Amino acid sequence: MDSLKKKEKIIHTITTTNSNESIIDINTEQSCINPSCFFCTMKEPNSMIRRAGLQRCFKEMPSRDNQALVLVLSGLWNIAMTQPDDPEFPSLGVFRCMASLIQKGIDNKSWLLKDQNIYIPYYAAHIIGSYTMNKAKFAEKAVQSGVIPPLMDLLRGKISWVEQRVAVRALSHLASYEKTFDAVAMYEEDVVKSAMKLASNCLEVVYTKFVGVPDAKERLEYHRDLLTRGVGGLDTENRKAEEWACQLQRWSLYLLNCFACKERSLNLICRQEFLKDLCEMWGGLVNHESPAGVGLIRILCYSKHGRKSIAESKEVVIRLCHISRSSDDWQYIGIDCLLLLLKDQDTRFKVLEISALFLVDLVELRSLADRSNVGEEIARVLLFDYRQIMLKLKSKEVQKVMQEIWDLKVERRKREKTMPKEMVEERRVLVGLIKQQGNHMFCLGDIEEALAKYTEALDLCPLRLRKERVVLYSDRAQCRLLLGDPDAAISDLTRALCLSTPANSHSKSLWRRSQAFDRKSLAKESLMDCVMFLNSCVKTETAKGVKIPYHAARMISKQMEATWIFANLESKASSNQSSKVQESKNYDKQKYDEMMRIMIEKKGLISRLSTIREEPFIGNEEVKRKMERARSKKDFSARSMQGRWGSRIGAC
Structure with missing residues (x-):
């Protein structure tokens, strides 16, 4: 009875909605004279x-060629969305009905363009997908x-990308x-090729x-109506289209997953x-729960053929290395x-020469x-058959990394296992x-000398002193960043973040690695580190107004612009039509504001804040003043400290 009451409520809402608020322009006040009226039948006790x-x-x-047919489909769509596990409609022939309506829309263009029938294939495919979402029967x-x-x-694109989205969703459920x-x-073959084409090209299609x-x-009116339901x-429309484009890509990948798993x-x-x-293909901040492209790559790695193909692509392996050394979900x-x-x-030897240079930073995670x-x-996988691997390796750099691991x-773990507590404490002080x-x-x-000191401290610091090593790695990375070596900085910062508890929680290291990734033009990795940095800075349970550092807000703005799903397409369009880019500036601002909102909600940032204020970054003049004050301090002498502790350092 509860299910019936819900359906009746939905039908009542649909049939009493004012035409100005609905995409359906039908006078529902007329008395019904059709003995097969769906709405009258639904009210039968x-x-x-x-x-x-x-x-x-x-x-x-x-x-039937009925003007009210789209209204019926809209009602069925609402019911299917809210009650997908209800067996009544599936048992009474709703699937055959929806299949026939889709086929009619494809075969009979004059009928499709009549009245508001253009909406029907979309609703019909969505209804099929909703009812097959949870129940195998x-x-x-x-x-x-x-x-x-x-x-x-529909998947082949017989109508438009909007119908492709719901068709690939329904087929994905059936294939699962x-x-x-x-x-x-x-x-x-047709399914796989179509899904691959959609996954690769859907963003371009939606943007174009x-x-x-x-x-x-100039936009299709029914697309606009379906995206926003007549509101906004x-x-x-643009924000919703962006979301649907991501969903279209995600469902295409899910359909491919169904075949790859087998x-x-x-x-x-x-x-x-x-x-x-x-x-x-990045799940990103819009579809933050979808592993997207890397999820399918992992499925492929479970098969011999998949591993062989992936190992042959240096570009893919390097991309996997970057993901493994990031704070991405x-x-x-x-x-x-x-x-x-x-x-x-x-595939081991071919991948080892690339991945060892990255994975060495993760062995203490x-x-x-x-x-x-x-x-x-x-570490166990990298060091497997260590002696033989060292003989085969040709790269001196990789040999050095393997020796370091x-x-x-x-070796070092063995030496420090028997180290007395007194010596550990002495080392801590030193x-x-x-x-x-x-x-x-x-x-x-004197950045180079500072780097040398941090390196000296790291060599002496026992492995068990994880907190101390976090700070040392992070400080050394800052030196390397200032000396123009972002690769070495990323390596040190990744080690610091692996040692932190929990992993990827040391705020200074997150911000510094975000800067280093930015220098390497790794926008996604830089963005995720910056998001995590803000997350570690913000205390939502106590703060009513949180100051976001200006430098972090600026970095997020830059990287969100670079990682926007239509960024490359917009760049191409701007080179050809600079005037149109000027017209869309207001949308870019709205897009940034919306993405900030999504980032805050999805990543757990500032979830209950009333205001967000920017905090200006310390300028160059202030930095200079601080450095001058440091130079003028006479109570601290590097030489005297070296003389005081030099003998102990040498002895240890």
């Missing part, structure tokens, strides 16, 4: 009569009702069940056909160009992919994404004093 009437409605609906019923052929036509996968796989069209009059202007069509999915495209997926490649003897001893596993995880020397050299502007 006798359940047997009602079910028989609904079955008749679904059977006759595709053959509904999916079986849908396949038996012949929904796949018309969905395939064991009992209905084979029905989708009958069109395997919609977002990149600044004049609302150009900015709202090791089907890997010869198509593992094409080198597509693998490179996958690296750029999918860092652990990047690590998983590299470990799977390194465990395969056929304790836990990540509810997984413990991550660094130990990385061996010394850190085997390391602190050398660090102070480094700090003083840094304040005096």
